[in-house]
Amino acid sequence: MCLTCPGIEKTIENSSRPVQIAPGLAVGGADVVLMAGPCAVESYEQTRAIAEALHQLGIRVIRGGAFKPRTSPDSFQGLGLDGLKILRAVADEFGLTVITEALGVRHVELVAEYADVIQIGSRNMQHYPLLWEVGQADKPVVLKRGFMSTVSEWLSAAEHISRRGNDEIILCERGIRTFEPSTRNTLDTNAIALVKQTSPYPVIGDPSHATGHADLVIPAARAAVAAGADGLLVEVHPEPRAALSDADQALPLEALPELHKQIGRIAAALGRSLV
Amino acid sequence: MCLTCPGIEKTIENSSRPVQIAPGLAVGGADVVLMAGPCAVESYEQTRAIAEALHQLGIRVIRGGAFKPRTSPDSFQGLGLDGLKILRAVADEFGLTVITEALGVRHVELVAEYADVIQIGSRNMQHYPLLWEVGQADKPVVLKRGFMSTVSEWLSAAEHISRRGNDEIILCERGIRTFEPSTRNTLDTNAIALVKQTSPYPVIGDPSHATGHADLVIPAARAAVAAGADGLLVEVHPEPRAALSDADQALPLEALPELHKQIGRIAAALGRSLV
């Protein structure tokens, strides 16, 4: 911590260098980058409605799952390739950047073809063959923290990627598993602050998985950014109750302007801009 | 969450009523209340130096331990009654409000005589005889969350107090015990947001115990206030390395202005004032 630094420019203690995810768009620099979208891509209509809402607010990154890792084999597993095509189409229409998950080694090439940023999910943080595969890909990687992985293991997982040649890594804190049952996970804002100070990578927060409740998403998003997060990954849905996955935690689209306004104020308080 | 509320005044989702801790000073209203002081009262000089620094920044509440619960019987156990007298004397000199811990039922009367607010420590959150005793005291109570307690158990503990007649309760989130070893505890900002929305009591955050590292105290304080905390309880020390307890987490006095400035900005972003 730079206790003696005079200006607000140094408020965020920062050891990382920015990761460029699109022309003129970097994570880990002066901007706080808001990324939002559905848990799962369900249809063209659903995804386009969301993309349009993002575009209207000036949000530049859309997230969405085409391949879904689901605890139960009975749950909706995603649209697969069709989902990727939908994401790309609506993103291109509105000039958005796409981030989506590669579930296994065999998906990496395909995902890299349609997406701008490859996400490694929390359950896969220590699946080394997948880390090695994206370590050879030519796209930035969002590495979600395992929900029961230590910060040290998280940074080691990043090293498994960087050793294969890919340094464009963005860490994502998405809540850890604790004894507390009233929220789905516990957002570890300490970890956000710690990796900001000690790791070479930018870090973003996922207030949706970290809380599991739409009502807590905005306060958790504020806390993540206040702790130093360089961006947010938020699940939104036009009709949360009808969502095919993670219905409880999806922020309704009409709450997005409020999220945007509040996060903008927190970012400004830290001398940063929200994009 | 009030998603449709138009003004910033409603940013903080709030189900609680303020608790008056001194004339003109309430926790849980429009103000964010900064409370700071040494982990343990070590001497008149140490405590006066801190009180003076608080006063210069306009901070109105001093915290400090006279009776210290220590894991090891070999650790410094506090100055006891002498510590209470020192706290009262320096507080009176600078017009400060005093908060300090009552370690057991036999201390409650004594602590109530010298302090303005009685603190129940984390290890004692489920020590019912002590809850019943402060339930009959005529002072506001800060109820720290057990580091191993669920939100539901925390609110039940508050009910043990209120049933005996004392409703002047302030909850304090001070970090929970998780699997993560790189920080002393994990600050549960989700819990702050949740009790703000669902409980009748204000809630404050303790970024010192929640992190265990001075370098993380300011980001954690920002996160707690951003999540909705009505105040902060921060450990400071004129010479952290010489502190008799919790040396690693004590913020040096010279960092207090930076903390004050940053928290003031976060509070303002939420439409609140820092006092």
Place this chain on the structure above:
Amino acid sequence: MCLTCPGIEKTIENSSRPVQIAPGLAVGGADVVLMAGPCAVESYEQTRAIAEALHQLGIRVIRGGAFKPRTSPDSFQGLGLDGLKILRAVADEFGLTVITEALGVRHVELVAEYADVIQIGSRNMQHYPLLWEVGQADKPVVLKRGFMSTVSEWLSAAEHISRRGNDEIILCERGIRTFEPSTRNTLDTNAIALVKQTSPYPVIGDPSHATGHADLVIPAARAAVAAGADGLLVEVHPEPRAALSDADQALPLEALPELHKQIGRIAAALGRSLV
């Protein structure tokens, strides 16, 4: 671990010395000591029925709560002094040793008057004034592990007692709080083995609180003894469904012979006797 020891007598790795709890009855020696009884003393009839069943099987220690620490202030808080009197009366009738909890410092003297062994509950493991009080009592103490306390903190708590002069301490592993929701707690058999090897005190297991389900009590009891426990503290009830507290985990009295038989076989496999 004594890998080279030839005889079965040395199977249990042991660093402790026995604690005498009644004439001819020690915990921590060659015998495994079964202690059973109701969660809460509810009536003379209920307690006497249990005592009689214990006596018939040759079980020599009765447990039962007179003062109950309850998460909710609305739950049954125990019969208090009347409960102690009932326990003493039925114990004397059947020649049993009594173990019961002292909830706070003000109960210690009273509990010591009626009971043979004073129990410190899990929530109170770090309530130091209580530890100091039983440290001056003239009775053996069962120190339950805090459900979220490390082994190191547990041993430090024991030291808070022994420093005041009372070395007659029996540790009790009763399950720790983890992320697993399907059982009430997680029985930490590792901890039993560890304190057996490294601490100066005997250790017993509580399979009732450690599981929270009557169906798991017998397997958990077997595991605790196999890990090296010197005894067991088991909740039984004549009519579990009608129990005023912890109904789910109470073993029905008619299952006690099966528990007794199975634990006897495990003890014998380790070269020990069950009493």
Place this chain on the structure above:
Amino acid sequence: MCLTCPGIEKTIENSSRPVQIAPGLAVGGADVVLMAGPCAVESYEQTRAIAEALHQLGIRVIRGGAFKPRTSPDSFQGLGLDGLKILRAVADEFGLTVITEALGVRHVELVAEYADVIQIGSRNMQHYPLLWEVGQADKPVVLKRGFMSTVSEWLSAAEHISRRGNDEIILCERGIRTFEPSTRNTLDTNAIALVKQTSPYPVIGDPSHATGHADLVIPAARAAVAAGADGLLVEVHPEPRAALSDADQALPLEALPELHKQIGRIAAALGRSLV
């Protein structure tokens, strides 16, 4: 729990059907099956020495890692195909059954060619592409519990395998991550008892990873079998201090007879035989 069952044959509460892993060798029946071997196959000499020791005690299954999942990219990652060949060669010499881990989807075919039983490691319990792949393999699968996974998630992971056609699943409890730092993990004996009663699959225990300390392996092995485990997976090494991975937890080969003797006694106490 079968409280009324008269004979010792019913001591182990059992909802599962046995899984045949070699001619005349089943896991989940009357026998407790001991499986042992090195964490990692390091050389032909090391592996043969272990195989010979197993053979002398009548142990029929050898475990050993050829592909090693390692937290740090700097750690020894295994001998790969050479390791598989060594395992097969020494197993054939001594008539042993081989169990080894498939680290990713691309290893499954290869591992199935050399091994008799395919292991899914703890970090991969929710890596669905791998579960689907072994779900189509023609070999029994040992599914280790994720160290961060609930029993419910573990059983769902098994369902991901069985849905693809492979029902020959053996669950393996290998310790969960908790707040306790003095052991590497916490052996969850409750979970062993629970899945024995409620799942269709046999369950074995891994006392090596569950404890992380050689001194605790034997007591933990006893506890696992006493809780109802149908077998054990134990790491042994001729020279633990020189082991290339997990040196602290490897049982020295000369302690294997003591383990064998003690587990044999516990198994017998439950009416089972050790093979």
